[in-house]
Amino acid sequence: GDSVTQMEGPVTLSEEAFLTINCTYTATGYPSLFWYVQYPGEGLQLLLKATKADDKGSNKGFEATYRKETTSFHLEKGSVQVSDSAVYFCALIRFNSGNEKLTFGTGTRLTIIP
Amino acid sequence: SQTIHQWPATLVQPVGSPLSLECTVEGTSNPNLYWYRQAAGRGLQLLFYSVGIGQISSEVPQNLSASRPQDRQFILSSKKLLLSDSGFYLCAWSVQGWGQYFGPGTRLTVT
Numbered sequence: 059g060d061s062v063t064q065m066e067g068p069v070t071l072s073e074e075a076f077l078t079i080n081c082t083y084t085a086t087g088y089p090s091l092f093w094y095v096q097y098p099g100e101g102l103q104l105l106l107k108a109t110k111a112d113d114k115g116s117n118k119g120f121e122a123t124y125r126k127e128t129t130s131f132h133l134e135k136g137s138v139q140v141s142d143s144a145v146y147f148c149a150l151i152r153f154n155s156g157n158e159k160l161t162f163g164t165g166t167r168l169t170i171i172p
Numbered sequence: 173s174q175t176i177h178q179w180p181a182t183l184v185q186p187v188g189s190p191l192s193l194e195c196t197v198e199g200t201s202n203p204n205l206y207w208y209r210q211a212a213g214r215g216l217q218l219l220f221y222s223v224g225i226g227q228i229s230s231e232v233p234q235n236l237s238a239s240r241p242q243d244r245q246f247i248l249s250s251k252k253l254l255l256s257d258s259g260f261y262l263c264a265w266s267v268q269g270w271g272q273y274f275g276p277g278t279r280l281t282v283t
Contacts, residue, residue, distance in 0.1 A: 092271050101178075101262050101274040102216075147215070151271065158204055158266050164215040 060085040064148050064163035071138055071170055079133040079166050081122075081148035089150040091115075091124055091131040092160070096145045105133075105146070140170045174199035178263050178275040186283055191236075191250040193278050195263030198244065203265040205246040206272060207238055210260040222246060258282045 065080040083089065090109045094102040106115030111126035120135045131148060148163040175198045185191060197203055207219040218231045220238035228238050235254060239247045246263055260279050264272040 090271070094274075099279075101277045102264075104271055104273060107271055158268060158272070159206075159218060159221060160272055162216050 060089070060150060060152065060161040062148050062150055062161055062163040064146075064166050067145075067165070068167040068169060071168070073140055073170055073172050074137045075170075077133070077135040077138045077142075077168070079146055079148075079168070081131045081133065081163060083129050083131065083148075083150050083161075085150055085152055085161075087152050089152045091122070092149045092151070093120070093122055093131070093133050094147040094149060094162075096147065096165070098144070102147065138168075138170050140172055143168055143170045174265070174273065176263060176265055176273060176275040178261075178278050180278060181276065182279045182281075184281045184283060185253055187255055188252045191248070191253050191257070191280070193248040193261055193263075193280075195246040195248075195275055196244055197246075197265045200244070200265065200267060202243060203267055205240060206264040206266070207246065207248050208262040208264065210262060210277075212259070216262065220248070253282045255282050 061084045063082050092107045093105040095105045096102045106117040108115040108124035111124055114123045122131050122133045145165045145167045147165045149160045151158055151160055177196050204223050206221045208216045209219055210216050220230055222228050222240045225240055236250050258281050260277050262277045263275040266272040
């Protein structure tokens with residue numbers, strides 16, 4: 059079945075540091091890939107997405123590139139802020155599978171210290 | 173634009189009491205709807221999804237049930253809550269090809 063593997067957290071960085079959160083997936087066919095962010099006490103927000111190989115999703119300074127050859131969708135940001143502290147979830151959907159159920163990774167907790 | 177509402181935001185209920193959580197979506201028609209549960213410090217577990225009125229698919233056996241009485245309304249229920257039902261319940265909607273969009277969640281504590 060489909061699966062998503064994220065790097066184990068928690069991740070703690072200083073403000074203005076470079077961020078990478080690794081995400082790899084296993085799925086047949088051509089999934090669409092997503093990053094969601096969850097701020098404390100809130101629901102999940104769609105951060106960015108990519109629907110085909112070599113697509114780059116970007117939003118709020120975050121980027122992720124759909125790499126089919128390495129089955130990866132790593133999240134990056136060049137200079138993190140305290141306000142980026144949250145839990146980040148990588149996820150996939152195979153839209154031709156007859157449903158739209160998301161397969162989530164376990165989440166990576168990110169803490170940015172001033 | 174589309175918005176999704178959940179209520180209540182927080183709920184404390186005793187073991188054995190009933191439960192009803194409501195989710196409504198505005199600004200879209202015939203969405204797919206989903207209920208997830210997130211236990212403390214853990215990932216998301218899909219509980220139910222619905223592709224239309226009265227159509228409910230259950231992902232895990234449990235003492236919870238779901239109903240979709242209207243196109244944009246999704247209800248999560250239980251007749252008798254267990255301690256293990258505590259968690260953060262999230263509703264989400266999707267229209268094919270665009271991913272899922274989540275509500276603000278309901279934090280349920282069963283005492």
